[in-house]
Amino acid sequence: MEDAVGRNYDDVLRYFTYRVRDRAAAEDLTQETFYRFIRYSSDPVNRFRTPQKCRAYVFAIASNVCRDYFAKRTDTDEIDENLPAEDDSGKRDLSAVIEDALAKLPDAQREAAVLYYYSGFKVKEIAAIQHATVTAVKSRLKAARDALKIILGEEGFS
Amino acid sequence: MKMSDRRLKRILQENPVPVKPEKKEKMLEFARMCDEQEKNEETEDGSNMKYMRTHKFRTLIAAAVILSLMAVAVTAGIVNYYYRTPGGKIVDKSGAVVTDTGNLSLKMTGEKITGENYTIEEVDWVSKDGNTTFTVWMSADSPEMPGLYARYNGIDYPLTKSFVTRDKDGNPLSVGYTALNFPEPQIPNSENRENPLWVACEEPLVSVWINFEPEGVETVSVTAHDITVSGYIYDGHLYYDTKDHTVETNPLAEITEIHRMYVSLETMTDTDGKEHELERRSYSCGEGGTMSSFLKLPENVTPASFPIRFLNGDYYLREIEGVTCGELPIPEIGETLTGEWVFFDYAGIRRTITEIKREKYSITYYSPEEDHTYPRYLPEGLFNDLVTSIGYNVSFFGLENGVQETGVLNTRPGGRMYRIASRNMNEFCEGRDSIRVGVRNISTSYSVGTACEWTLTFPEN
Numbered sequence: 001m002e003d004a005v006g007r008n009y010d011d012v013l014r015y016f017t018y019r020v021r022d023r024a025a026a027e028d029l030t031q032e033t034f035y036r037f038i039r040y041s042s043d044p045v046n047r048f049r050t051p052q053k054c055r056a057y058v059f060a061i062a063s064n065v066c067r068d069y070f071a072k073r074t075d076t077d078e079i080d081e082n083l084p085a086e087d088d089s090g091k092r093d094l095s096a097v098i099e100d101a102l103a104k105l106p107d108a109q110r111e112a113a114v115l116y117y118y119s120g121f122k123v124k125e126i127a128a129i130q131h132a133t134v135t136a137v138k139s140r141l142k143a144a145r146d147a148l149k150i151i152l153g154e155e156g157f158s
Numbered sequence: 159m160k161m162s163d164r165r166l167k168r169i170l171q172e173n174p175v176p177v178k179p180e181k182k183e184k185m186l187e188f189a190r191m192c193d194e195q196e197k198n199e200e201t202e203d204g205s206n207m208k209y210m211r212t213h214k215f216r217t218l219i220a221a222a223v224i225l226s227l228m229a230v231a232v233t234a235g236i237v238n239y240y241y242r243t244p245g246g247k248i249v250d251k252s253g254a255v256v257t258d259t260g261n262l263s264l265k266m267t268g269e270k271i272t273g274e275n276y277t278i279e280e281v282d283w284v285s286k287d288g289n290t291t292f293t294v295w296m297s298a299d300s301p302e303m304p305g306l307y308a309r310y311n312g313i314d315y316p317l318t319k320s321f322v323t324r325d326k327d328g329n330p331l332s333v334g335y336t337a338l339n340f341p342e343p344q345i346p347n348s349e350n351r352e353n354p355l356w357v358a359c360e361e362p363l364v365s366v367w368i369n370f371e372p373e374g375v376e377t378v379s380v381t382a383h384d385i386t387v388s389g390y391i392y393d394g395h396l397y398y399d400t401k402d403h404t405v406e407t408n409p410l411a412e413i414t415e416i417h418r419m420y421v422s423l424e425t426m427t428d429t430d431g432k433e434h435e436l437e438r439r440s441y442s443c444g445e446g447g448t449m450s451s452f453l454k455l456p457e458n459v460t461p462a463s464f465p466i467r468f469l470n471g472d473y474y475l476r477e478i479e480g481v482t483c484g485e486l487p488i489p490e491i492g493e494t495l496t497g498e499w500v501f502f503d504y505a506g507i508r509r510t511i512t513e514i515k516r517e518k519y520s521i522t523y524y525s526p527e528e529d530h531t532y533p534r535y536l537p538e539g540l541f542n543d544l545v546t547s548i549g550y551n552v553s554f555f556g557l558e559n560g561v562q563e564t565g566v567l568n569t570r571p572g573g574r575m576y577r578i579a580s581r582n583m584n585e586f587c588e589g590r591d592s593i594r595v596g597v598r599n600i601s602t603s604y605s606v607g608t609a610c611e612w613t614l615t616f617p618e619n
Contacts, residue, residue: 001189001192001193002186002189002190002193004189005182005185005186005189006186009179009182009185009186010177010179010182013177013179013182014174014175014177017175017177018175023178026177027179027180027181030179030181030185031181031184031185034185034188034189035185035188038188038189038192094169094173095173095174095175095176096175098169098170098173098175099175113170117167117170117171118170118171118174145163145166148166148170149160149161149166152161152166152169153160153161157161157169
């Protein structure tokens with residue numbers, strides 16, 4: 001379990017950062033995800049044969065946790081709009097632009113894009129995580145790609 | 159120059175949002191502790207005891223609680239469901255006997271579950287391979303705990319352990335529960351429609367979410383747990399059809415075969431997270447398991463998600479093929495009205511009716527687009543006492559000659575009007591003072607017996 005946490009923690013945190021855009025909430029949700037994962041993994045039923053299967057399972061929990069979060073979020077909850085500051089390399093600038101661009105996508109598309117580009121999942125795995133069909137995920141990814149190209153193009157990246 | 163997919167991928171992957179995992183070490187420490195504990199238990203007690211010992215974390219893993227609340231389970235997307243026959247056997251949906259019952263039951267109230275001597279802290283669900291299973295986390299040390307109930311709509315149903323599957327080492331793989339004294343599937347009628355069985359899905363445990371892209375997207379994908387349907391938004395309405403857009407492995411296919419799926423779409427959440435009550439809700443269920451629904455979205459709101467509930471039997475059709483009762487005039491017997499009445503059919507396609515003709519025992523609607531006479535309806539008021547549900551075969555028995563005809567019951571609020579799919583009722587009823595109507599469950603073909611037969615006497619004129 002320690003290995004699974006160490007291997008996936010940063011990526012899960014990034015996943016939540018993109019999805020909820022609230023650093024503090026993202027860390028809390030990450031904690032919640034691994035808390036559930038550890039509890040569930042203590043059952044012999046849920047031993048994973050491969051790290052990739054374990055990873056898919058962690059993200060499936062994360063997706064559920066996120067869904068619960070959105071369902072419970074009230075109007076008064078504030079979104080952390082503080083984007084990362086620039087650093088010397090200027091790289092963070094682009095990461096902020098990308099974060100902004102992703103935030104403009106519908107949630108399902110954003111989740112699919114984050115899982116695909118940042119978490120390294122295949123379409124089939126994303127479909128399982130999102131409880132959607134492969135076709136639906138492909139459609140979401142295509143829509144996300146098209147939208148991101150336009151948004152990033154407008155920001156001067158072509 | 160247009161950006162290529164490859165370049166987009168590179169830009170995205172080379173510039174991830176920086177994260178500062180401030181609590182990672184804490185979680186690692188917790189995981190390490192759990193690893194250690196587990197290791198010790200293996201040493202002291204052997205692998206068979208590991209399962210029982212996990213309660214030290216205040217979490218017993220009662221794995222894969224497959225709730226047996228049959229209709230509830232089906233409609234919630236749980237493929238595996240079990241119920242008790244009058245003889246006391248637990249059978250699965252195909253009718254095969256699963257196992258004898260044990261003594262375990264659960265007390266469940268949506269997400270929070272409490273028992274008499276312990277607490278079930280959380281219910282989580284996981285969908286795998288088309289199955290949705292519920293996992294219950296308890297502060298107990300064994301699934302062999304008595305005194306558990308499923309609570310639905312404030313009523314407790316005792317649950318009994320129906321089966322346990324184990325791996326080769328004897329560790330429990332899954333535990334299935336079924337409700338004690340849970341009623342056999344019944345046709346909801348005027349007498350039993352208050353039966354909580356039919357509204358059990360209103361509990362949070364089985365409410366599900368659908369999400370779809372905003373208006374303007376040609377095709378939307380609607381996902382509810384492991385159920386996915388597609389549709390589109392047109393003129394402020396979301397249209398979707400559960401039959402034509404499902405994949406083969408989708409459990410929805412099973413659900414639609416049962417012909418008892420109801421959807422409740424009462425509120426929606428916009429992209430700002432604000433909840434709106436839907437202005438209009440409608441549902442319809444056609445032959446072959448097609449279920450269509452459209453609803454009016456609030457203006458100036460971008461939908462993000464709907465809580466969707468599948469109900470069994472306690473929800474009424476408010477429309478037939480998109481036309482509400484009140485919107486269509488009902489001519490006098492023998493009268494034919496002409497005009498133009500617009501509606502949307504099951505597929506969400508705009509249709510018009512230009513002629514409404516009422517005969518003694520039927521009303522006929524004519525649609526010029528299809529050069530099609532829409533299904534015959536029995537006159538309003540004829541079947542006031544008829545069951546208030548949809549999705550069941552209705553058998554009509556002519557009293558005089560035993561003629562039987564079958565159609566799909568498709569009632570309006572109060573059961574005042576319904577559609578006979580395959581028969582000209584005017585023809586059928588002509589010359590008779592009364593007919594008998596029986597109801598048959600489409601999914602099982604079980605006759606519901608005399609309790610669900612009515613003798614309908616026609617009005618004088």
